[in-house]
Amino acid sequence: MSLLSEHIPVLQVAVPLLSAPLCSLLRGVRLPWLLALAVSWFAFAISILLLIQVMDSGDISYHMGNWAPPFGIEYRVDVINAFVLLIISGISAVALPYARLSVAHEVDPRRHGQFYTAYLLCLTGLLGVTITGDAFNIFVFLEISSLSAYVLIAAGARQDRRALTAAYNYLVLGTVGATFFVIGVGLLYMVTGTLNIADLAERIRPLADNRAVQAGFAFIIIGMGLKLAMFPMHTWLPNAYTYAPSTVTVFLASTATKVSVYVVLRFLFTVFGPAYGFVGLTFEYIFLPLAILAMFIGSTAAIYQTNLKRLFAYSSVAQLGYIVLGIALGNIAGLTATVLHLFNHALMKGALFMALGCVALRIGAVSINGVRGLGREMPWTFAAIAGAGLSLIGVPSTVGFISKWYLILGALENSWWPVALLIVASSLLAVIYVWKIIEAAYFGVAPEGRGPVAEAPLEMLAPLWLMVVANFYFGIDADLTTSVAGKVAATFLGSGS
Amino acid sequence: MLDAIIAHYNYWLVIFLMMIGLYIVISRGNLVKKIVGLNIFQTSVFLLYITLGKVNGGTAPILTDKPETFSNPLPHVLILTAIVVGVATTALGFALVVRIRESYGSIEEDDILATERAEDEIAVNEALS
Numbered sequence: 001m002s003l004l005s006e007h008i009p010v011l012q013v014a015v016p017l018l019s020a021p022l023c024s025l026l027r028g029v030r031l032p033w034l035l036a037l038a039v040s041w042f043a044f045a046i047s048i049l050l051l052i053q054v055m056d057s058g059d060i061s062y063h064m065g066n067w068a069p070p071f072g073i074e075y076r077v078d079v080i081n082a083f084v085l086l087i088i089s090g091i092s093a094v095a096l097p098y099a100r101l102s103v104a105h106e107v108d109p110r111r112h113g114q115f116y117t118a119y120l121l122c123l124t125g126l127l128g129v130t131i132t133g134d135a136f137n138i139f140v141f142l143e144i145s146s147l148s149a150y151v152l153i154a155a156g157a158r159q160d161r162r163a164l165t166a167a168y169n170y171l172v173l174g175t176v177g178a179t180f181f182v183i184g185v186g187l188l189y190m191v192t193g194t195l196n197i198a199d200l201a202e203r204i205r206p207l208a209d210n211r212a213v214q215a216g217f218a219f220i221i222i223g224m225g226l227k228l229a230m231f232p233m234h235t236w237l238p239n240a241y242t243y244a245p246s247t248v249t250v251f252l253a254s255t256a257t258k259v260s261v262y263v264v265l266r267f268l269f270t271v272f273g274p275a276y277g278f279v280g281l282t283f284e285y286i287f288l289p290l291a292i293l294a295m296f297i298g299s300t301a302a303i304y305q306t307n308l309k310r311l312f313a314y315s316s317v318a319q320l321g322y323i324v325l326g327i328a329l330g331n332i333a334g335l336t337a338t339v340l341h342l343f344n345h346a347l348m349k350g351a352l353f354m355a356l357g358c359v360a361l362r363i364g365a366v367s368i369n370g371v372r373g374l375g376r377e378m379p380w381t382f383a384a385i386a387g388a389g390l391s392l393i394g395v396p397s398t399v400g401f402i403s404k405w406y407l408i409l410g411a412l413e414n415s416w417w418p419v420a421l422l423i424v425a426s427s428l429l430a431v432i433y434v435w436k437i438i439e440a441a442y443f444g445v446a447p448e449g450r451g452p453v454a455e456a457p458l459e460m461l462a463p464l465w466l467m468v469v470a471n472f473y474f475g476i477d478a479d480l481t482t483s484v485a486g487k488v489a490a491t492f493l494g495s496g497s
Numbered sequence: 498m499l500d501a502i503i504a505h506y507n508y509w510l511v512i513f514l515m516m517i518g519l520y521i522v523i524s525r526g527n528l529v530k531k532i533v534g535l536n537i538f539q540t541s542v543f544l545l546y547i548t549l550g551k552v553n554g555g556t557a558p559i560l561t562d563k564p565e566t567f568s569n570p571l572p573h574v575l576i577l578t579a580i581v582v583g584v585a586t587t588a589l590g591f592a593l594v595v596r597i598r599e600s601y602g603s604i605e606e607d608d609i610l611a612t613e614r615a616e617d618e619i620a621v622n623e624a625l626s
Contacts, residue, residue, distance in 0.1 A: 136575050136578075139579075139582075140578055140582070143582045143585075143586070147582075147585055147586065147589055150589055150593070151589065154593060154596070157596065157600070161600040161601070162613060164593055164596050164597045164600065165597060165601075165609060165613070167593055168528065168590070168593045168594070168597060171586065171589065171590050171593065172522060172531055172532075172535060172590075175535055175539070175586050176519070176522065176535070176538070179538060179539055179542055182542055182579065183515075183542055183545065186542065186545055186546050186549065186572075189549070189572075190549045
């Protein structure tokens with residue numbers, strides 16, 4: 001047992017990685033799904049153990065193959081990445097029970113083995129990016145997760161052929177982003193001679209004026225900015241989320257961009273630290289305006305969408321704006337909001353895209369005209385959309401409120417009261433697009449020719465409602481999440497100065 | 498000035514290739530050519546890494562009894578990984594282009610966008626009628 005517990009960090013990544021090829025050998029529809037489900041639950045259990053261990057006894061450092069860092073690859077788990085690991089594996093653990101019927105409906109039955117293989121590889125990549133303590137290793141895992149994400153998105157081609165062009169555009173932009181990241185890592189390696197993140201942080205400290213370090217910083221931030229869909233580098237996101245199979249959208253929208261945010265946080269605070277002049281400047285002059293533009297342009301674009309998946313995809317661009325805004329505030333409250341919103345946004349968007357998947361299962365496409373009058377026929381699904389929508393707006397007693405509360409606290413702490421007002425104003429835009437759906441579903445008249453529609457099956461409603469209840473539970477009892485997020489923010493700002 | 502440029506000529510080559518690659522990705526409408534541009538862009542990064550592993554007067558890092566200066570082998574190893582990633586990306590990109598060609602009948606971005614716009618208009622008209 002002690003031998004096993006010693007190797008927990010590597011099991012987090014190794015188990016999904018090794019079961020992925022196994023999954024491609026399985027035939028049929030049920031077996032690959034069962035394997036993916038078992039692996040996801042296992043990964044979730046491991047990430048809970050890791051978080052408990054980190055909260056109790058501090059950081060864990062695992063030496064891959066027993067090569068001591070900084071020469072060998074180190075897996076390093078502290079509070080922040082234990083928290084992000086929990087988000088990724090938790091979403092996956094909830095999304096997979098939901099996946100079976102939805103994937104059976106949307107993906108070619110002969111391709112399920114390959115589909116779940118790509119899914120497991122994507123999970124591996126995302127977990128790997130988060131857990132590793134080696135900068136080049138981040139790139140490798142990032143590419144594992146991205147390549148499998150392109151495949152997963154293209155799997156939506158059976159429903160709509162635009163999934164292919166969406167996946168292609170994402171591939172081009174994602175590769176440019178990852179390559180920028182690797183250029184940045186190369187420049188840092190050139191100056192410091194190390195790839196281990198903890199070691200890098202130490203060696204970079206006396207080199208703040210070095211041009212190569214500054215260029216490396218810029219390349220890393222731009223590269224990861226592309227991956228996290230920071231405005232105006234978000235153009236790949238709406239189509240990718242719209243045309244991917246529902247389960248894939250649930251999983252990617254809740255996890256993929258969050259992991260990129262984590263990498264940005266890691267480099268901003270652990271490696272560089274806001275004490276460097278050029279890092280502090282990016283907060284106020286780059287992150288702040290881009291975050292505010294994202295909040296408004298994302299939400300405004302969402303209002304004008306007729307495809308509901310695309311509507312929530314644009315809303316994701318706006319929500320990522322809130323996450324970046326928290327970084328830009330640069331104080332403990334702001335950073336707490338960023339870390340909290342990683343978790344909270346995963347809950348809201350997970351629930352919303354799951355609900356849209358339920359609608360897609362029953363009526364095919366999810367357009368605003370298509371859902372007219374559906375509120376009476378699919379009461380549970382649309383009640384879930386309403387609940388998660390309230391959370392998206394940030395109504396008190398939902399998780400969305402907690403995130404925005406900390407954001408506004410952070411803005412006031414800097415006495416940037418116009419920013420605080422803008423946060424409230426952009427929430428009003430969210431009211432408009434959520435109301436648009438509610439109005440169509442509850443007050444609209446069903447389009448002619450649509451027969452009676454049945455409620456979604458329980459197998460899909462149960463995970464959906466689990467997410468909705470979590471939206472309210474963590475909104476009312478926010479002690480657990482805020483204490484973790486506050487601890488993360490304190491470590492980041494403490495280590496930087 | 499000129500000396501500095503000549504002394505670092507491989508870095509200039511890297512930047513030159515990087516910009517060519519990026520320019521092709523941005524400017525070409527042909528989906529295959531975009532992938533070619535992406536490849537050139539990635540290759541420039543391989544060269545960057547190989548260049549920074551070179552130590553003046555260093556030899557290949559093979560175990561000997563004599564004390565010698567070695568070139569840094571680590572960037573080569575990293576770039577082997579990056580080459581594999583590049584190959585996988587190219588393969589997946591081309592696979593997608595094949596599928597796009599099968600369903601749209603074209604690999605020109607403009608044609609595909611026109612097809613998609615026409616589809617959108619039909620959908621809007623159906624919704625209105």
